[in-house]
Amino acid sequence: MNRLSLNQITTKSWSLPEAVRGCAERGVEWIGLWRDKVAEVGADETARLLREHGVRASSLCRGGFFTGVTPEGAAVDGLTQTREAIDEAATVRAEVLVLVVGGIAGGDLVGSRQRVADAVGELAPYARERGVRLGLEPLHPMQCAERSVLSTVDQALAIAEEHPSDAVGVVVDEFHVWWDPRVEESIAKAAGRIVGFHVCDQQVPITDGLMARSLPGTGPIEHRRLRECVEAAGYQGPIEVEVFDAELWRQPGDQVLDQVIEAYREHVAAR
Amino acid sequence: MNRLSLNQITTKSWSLPEAVRGCAERGVEWIGLWRDKVAEVGADETARLLREHGVRASSLCRGGFFTGVTPEGAAVDGLTQTREAIDEAATVRAEVLVLVVGGIAGGDLVGSRQRVADAVGELAPYARERGVRLGLEPLHPMQCAERSVLSTVDQALAIAEEHPSDAVGVVVDEFHVWWDPRVEESIAKAAGRIVGFHVCDQQVPITDGLMARSLPGTGPIEHRRLRECVEAAGYQGPIEVEVFDAELWRQPGDQVLDQVIEAYREHVAAR
Numbered sequence: 001m002n003r004l005s006l007n008q009i010t011t012k013s014w015s016l017p018e019a020v021r022g023c024a025e026r027g028v029e030w031i032g033l034w035r036d037k038v039a040e041v042g043a044d045e046t047a048r049l050l051r052e053h054g055v056r057a058s059s060l061c062r063g064g065f066f067t068g069v070t071p072e073g074a075a076v077d078g079l080t081q082t083r084e085a086i087d088e089a090a091t092v093r094a095e096v097l098v099l100v101v102g103g104i105a106g107g108d109l110v111g112s113r114q115r116v117a118d119a120v121g122e123l124a125p126y127a128r129e130r131g132v133r134l135g136l137e138p139l140h141p142m143q144c145a146e147r148s149v150l151s152t153v154d155q156a157l158a159i160a161e162e163h164p165s166d167a168v169g170v171v172v173d174e175f176h177v178w179w180d181p182r183v184e185e186s187i188a189k190a191a192g193r194i195v196g197f198h199v200c201d202q203q204v205p206i207t208d209g210l211m212a213r214s215l216p217g218t219g220p221i222e223h224r225r226l227r228e229c230v231e232a233a234g235y236q237g238p239i240e241v242e243v244f245d246a247e248l249w250r251q252p253g254d255q256v257l258d259q260v261i262e263a264y265r266e267h268v269a270a271r
Numbered sequence: 272m273n274r275l276s277l278n279q280i281t282t283k284s285w286s287l288p289e290a291v292r293g294c295a296e297r298g299v300e301w302i303g304l305w306r307d308k309v310a311e312v313g314a315d316e317t318a319r320l321l322r323e324h325g326v327r328a329s330s331l332c333r334g335g336f337f338t339g340v341t342p343e344g345a346a347v348d349g350l351t352q353t354r355e356a357i358d359e360a361a362t363v364r365a366e367v368l369v370l371v372v373g374g375i376a377g378g379d380l381v382g383s384r385q386r387v388a389d390a391v392g393e394l395a396p397y398a399r400e401r402g403v404r405l406g407l408e409p410l411h412p413m414q415c416a417e418r419s420v421l422s423t424v425d426q427a428l429a430i431a432e433e434h435p436s437d438a439v440g441v442v443v444d445e446f447h448v449w450w451d452p453r454v455e456e457s458i459a460k461a462a463g464r465i466v467g468f469h470v471c472d473q474q475v476p477i478t479d480g481l482m483a484r485s486l487p488g489t490g491p492i493e494h495r496r497l498r499e500c501v502e503a504a505g506y507q508g509p510i511e512v513e514v515f516d517a518e519l520w521r522q523p524g525d526q527v528l529d530q531v532i533e534a535y536r537e538h539v540a541a542r
Contacts, residue, residue, distance in 0.1 A: 071476065103475075104491050113452070142413040142483075144450035145475040145491040155452045179415035181384070181426045204374075204416040205342065209477040212413075220375050220416040 004264050005030030005058040006257060007198065007242035008037055014253035016041055017049055022257050024053035030238040032059045032198075033092060035085060043091040050092065058238035059135065059171070059196055060085065060094035064148075066119035067102035067112045071146045078102060082123055089132045095237060096135040096195045097127065098171055103146040112149045117159050120168060128167040135195045136160055137171035142209050153177055153186035160193050169195030172230055173242065175202060175213055178221045187229040194235040198242045199223055199268050213244045215259060217267035227268060239268060275535050276301030276329040277528060278469065278513035279308055285524035287312055288320055293528050295324035301509040303330045303469075304363060306356060314362040321363065329509035330406065330442070330467055331356065331365035337390035338373035338383045342417045349373060353394055360403045366508060367406040367466045368398065369442055374417040383420045388430050391439060399438040406466045407431055408442035413480050424448055424457035431464050440466030443501055444513065446473060446484055449492045458500040465506040469513045470494055470539050484514045486530060488538035498539060510539060 006028055008019045016037040023031050031050075038046045038060070050057060063082035070076050082099070089097040101116040120134065127134050136156040139148035150156055156170040170190050175198070177183050187194070201219030206212040216223050227239070241260045248256055277299055279290045287308040294302050302321075309317045309331070321328060334353035341347050353370070360368040372387040391405065398405050407427040410419035421427055427441040441461050446469070448454050458465070472490030477483040487494050498510070512531045519527055 107491065107493070109449075109491070109493065140412065141450040142411065142477045142480075145473060147476075151450055152452060178380075179412040179422055181423060202416060205418075206413045206480040208479075209413075220378065220380070222378070222380065 001265065001269055002029055003237070003239050004028055004261065004269075005032050005238040005240040006260060007032035007240040008034055009061075010241055010243040010248070010260060011253040011256045012249045016046060018253055020049045020053050020055050022253055023055050026257060026261060028257070028261070029055060030058040030240070031055050032061065032240040032242065033057050033094060034061045035088065038088060038092065043088045046092045057092050057094035058240055059096045059098050060089040060092060061098045062100045063097050063134070064100040065102040066116045067105040067149065069103060069105055071103065073146075079119055079122060083126060086123070086127050086130055086132050090130040094132070096133045096169070096171065098135050098137050098196065100137060100139065101148050101150045103144065104149060109149060116149060117162070120159050121162065124163040124167045128164065133166060133195050134168045135171040136168065137173055137196070138176055140176045142206070152180055152182070153190055154182065157186065157190045157193060165192055169193045171196035171198065173198035174221050174223065174226055175200050175242075178202070178226065183226070184229050187233050191233040194230055194233055196237065196240065197227070197230045197235055198240045199264070200241060200243045211244050211246050213242070215243055215245070215248070215263040216241065217263050223268045239264070272536060272540055273300055274508070274510050275299055275532065275540070276303050276509040276511040277531060278303030278511040279305055280332075281512055281514040281519070281531060282524040282527045283520045287317060289524060291320045291324050291326050293524055294326050297528060297532060299528070299532070300326060301329040301511070302326050303332065303511040303513065304328050304365060305332045306359065309359060309363065314359045317363050328363050328365040329511055330367045330369050331360040331363060332369045333371045334368050334405070335370040336373040337387045338376040338420065340374060340376055342374065344417075350390055350393060354397060357394070357398050357401055357403050361401040365403070367404045367440070367442065369406050369408050369467065371408060371410065372419050372421045374415065375420060380420060387420060388433070391430055392433065395434040395438045399435065404437060404466050405439045406442040407439065408444055408467070409447055411447045413477070423451055423453070424461055425453065428457065428461045428464060436463055440464045442467035442469065444469035445492050445494065445497055446471050446513075449473070449497065454497070455500050458504050462504040465501055465504055467508065467511065468498070468501045468506055469511045470535075471512060471514045482515050482517055485516050486514055486519070486534040487512065488534050494539045510535070
């Protein structure tokens with residue numbers, strides 16, 4: 001249970017201070033931070049709050065968007081934004097900076113993937129100098145066009161292994177990869193390179209591309225099997241519960257976090 | 272252009288006789304049939320209409336659901352239904368019977384995939400005796416839980432190649448597989464085994480899991496690249512335009528088919 005991390009998007013209505021306090025009150029030792037919530041109080045204050053409450057940042061979400069477009073289609077300088085995110089990750093002492101690599105630019109899928117590899121090559125030394133590990137997170141194929149041209153653990157590993165293992169790794173988020181017929185093999189191949197494990201369930205059927213998650217145990221994902229895979233591949237770090245669920249978001253943060261802890265204990269943690 | 276096939280779901284408002292006539296009037300030589308539309312007039316009448324108008328059935332959709340559950344969660348005897356579909360495919364002289372293999376049963380993803388392989392093993396001789404080719408169609412991962420535990424061309428090929436190539440092949444539908452980083456390699460590996468090629472574009476972003484298609488040329492899919500891949504792998508058969516689009520479905524069939532022909536000529540056919 002001491003590896004449970006609350007990814008703060010799950011308790012969306014909570015401010016960052018509320019989320020940190022909520023975790024501390026329940027003995028939850030980890031929190032997955034989002035840059036917009038950090039921005040509300042500032043990185044230094046975030047670091048102070050974490051220290052004060054004895055909570056650590058399992059990750060900072062996010063850097064990336066290396067293909068130059070946001071999911072909404074606006075132009076973005078992903079390299080500059082990611083350097084800022086790296087600095088912030090260092091300040092809040094996050095274990096990893098999650099990278100969402102960006103969707104297709106210029107109608108060229110293959111070229112867009114190459115751009116991602118090149119961007120990681122450029123940023124890895126910058127991150128390493130600051131003691132920040134980059135975590136390439138493959139996203140669900142339904143988000144390929146506008147959000148991430150990286151869709152599988154194999155792809156993420158192929159980029160990561162070009163760099164020192166303390167610089168670039170792979171984030172395995174169940175929601176995005178559970179369906180992959182190669183998921184177990186890919187995780188095993190990524191031994192030593194896994195820098196994050198995120199859990200949730202999938203709503204069935206998917207009616208909204210972004211809001212299709214639910215608490216672990218409410219859908220088809222086999223959490224213990226996947227946890228055992230990542231652990232066999234050497235990952236013993238925090239396990240983030242990350243849920244985008246409109247119904248859950250309507251509830252008070254306290255109520256949500258209690259359900260998160262229960263779902264994690266019941267469906268994810270070793271018995 | 273003589274390889275263009277109208278998958279009749281694209282002109283959903285048309286009855287089967289209307290769709291066959293619409294194709295014949297425009298010199299479209301192929302049609303992708305759906306069992307519910309065939310049922311409205313009967314298989315024998317369908318065969319007669321096709322012969323009368325000089326249109327051929329590029330496929331019959333569908334058999335499958337081997338894991339015993341429909342997408343809505345009802346119990347179904349996939350093997351029995353598929354035998355009926357095979358008989359129907361023979362009657363209407365469809366080039367291939369498309370198989371949608373079914374979602375997860377019993378909360379067991381790996382076991383469900385094995386059930387699919389076993390079912391194909393049982394049905395391949397039945398199909399072969401009747402001169403019907405089975406086409407395993409991997410579906411988009413967002414439909415894995417409830418509709419298809421087969422998500423990649425590689426997976427479909429692994430099952431198909433256990434059987435004679437005139438009995439079981441792979442249907443490549445762009446919508447389902449375009450994002451796959453291995454799509455070109457997988458298609459090349461499937462040389463000689465591809466029995467169908469379906470085209471459309473993807474709406475961006477995906478807001479509805481089922482209604483996320485659009486006409487070729489309106490989204491990120493690289494149609495000529497994928498067509499060239501399947502052709503290099505030996506596929507020279509019909510190319511079906513298959514679109515689930517609420518806006519398109521509101522239009523009269525004539526208007527839709529004219530747009531289909533134009534989109535195909537502009538974005539799919541060899542220049």
